[in-house]
Amino acid sequence: MDRDAPSNPVVANAPSSSDAGCAPTVFIVDDDISVRESLAELVRISGWRAEAFGSAFEFLERPHASVPSCVVLDLRLPDLSGLELQRRIAAERSEMPVIFLTGHSDVPVAVQAMKAGAIEFFMKPFDDEELLTAIDRALEVSRTRLEHEAGVLALRRRHETLSGREREVMALVATGLLNKQVGFELGISEITVKAHRGRVMRKMKACSLADLIAMAARLSLPTPLGRDRAFI
Structure with a gap:
C-alpha cells in the first residue's frame, strides 16, 4: 500500500441496524x-x-x-x-x-x-x-x-399469483407451442387456452409473447410433461 495508515482510522465492525439507503x-x-x-x-x-x-x-x-x-x-x-x-x-x-x-x-x-x-x-x-x-x-x-x-x-411473486392451470399454460406456451397444441397437451379447448393465456399475460405483466418467454427463461421454469424442445 502506498500511503501510511491514518492516525485516526475508521473501522466499522458492527453491522448497521439497516442496510437500506446505505452507501455501497x-x-x-x-x-x-x-x-x-x-x-x-x-x-x-x-x-x-x-x-x-x-x-x-x-x-x-x-x-x-x-x-x-x-x-x-x-x-x-x-x-x-x-x-x-x-x-x-x-x-x-x-x-x-x-x-x-x-x-x-x-x-x-x-x-x-x-x-x-x-x-x-x-x-x-x-x-x-x-x-x-x-x-x-x-x-x-x-x-x-x-x-x-x-x-x-x-x-417469482407474479408467477405465484397464477393458478396451477395458468402455470401449465405459461410453461407450454414458453416452449413455443401454439394454443391448439397447448390445448392438446392439457386436454382442454383452444378457447380455454386463450383465456388462460390472456390471464397469464396480465398477471405476469408481459407485453408480448417474446416478453413472456423471456420471463419463463429467467424463472428457469421446468419443462412440462417431460418436453425438452418445442414443436410446431
Whole structure:
C-alpha cells in the first residue's frame, strides 16, 4: 500500500441496524489490524462504507448486505483460507464479488482464485488507485447482480399469483407451442387456452409473447410433461 495508515482510522465492525439507503459497502477481511485500519480509511474517504473483520468466521457471522458490496480479502487468514472463504461467499452471497490481497507470491493460487471469479488479485504492497478501481468495478458487478436478483424475485411473486392451470399454460406456451397444441397437451379447448393465456399475460405483466418467454427463461421454469424442445 502506498500511503501510511491514518492516525485516526475508521473501522466499522458492527453491522448497521439497516442496510437500506446505505452507501455501497466494502468488507475487509484481514488478520493484520494495520492493514484493516488503513484500508477502511481509504475506502471511507473514497465515499464508500467500510466494515472490517479479523477472520473469516467473524465475517460470515455478519448478515447479508442489501446494498452493492464486495470483499477485500487476505489470502491467508487464521481460520479459513481465503480460497475457502471465496467458495463460501460464492455459495451463500453470490452478489458479493471478491478482491484478493496477499503478501506471498503464489501464481497457481492466483490463477485458481481468478478462475473462481475473483475480480482482482493484488500483491502487497499495492497501489491505492489500482485497488480503488477494482473496488469500483466490483461494486458495479454487485449492483448488477442485486438488480437481477430483485427482478427475478418480482417475477417469482407474479408467477405465484397464477393458478396451477395458468402455470401449465405459461410453461407450454414458453416452449413455443401454439394454443391448439397447448390445448392438446392439457386436454382442454383452444378457447380455454386463450383465456388462460390472456390471464397469464396480465398477471405476469408481459407485453408480448417474446416478453413472456423471456420471463419463463429467467424463472428457469421446468419443462412440462417431460418436453425438452418445442414443436410446431
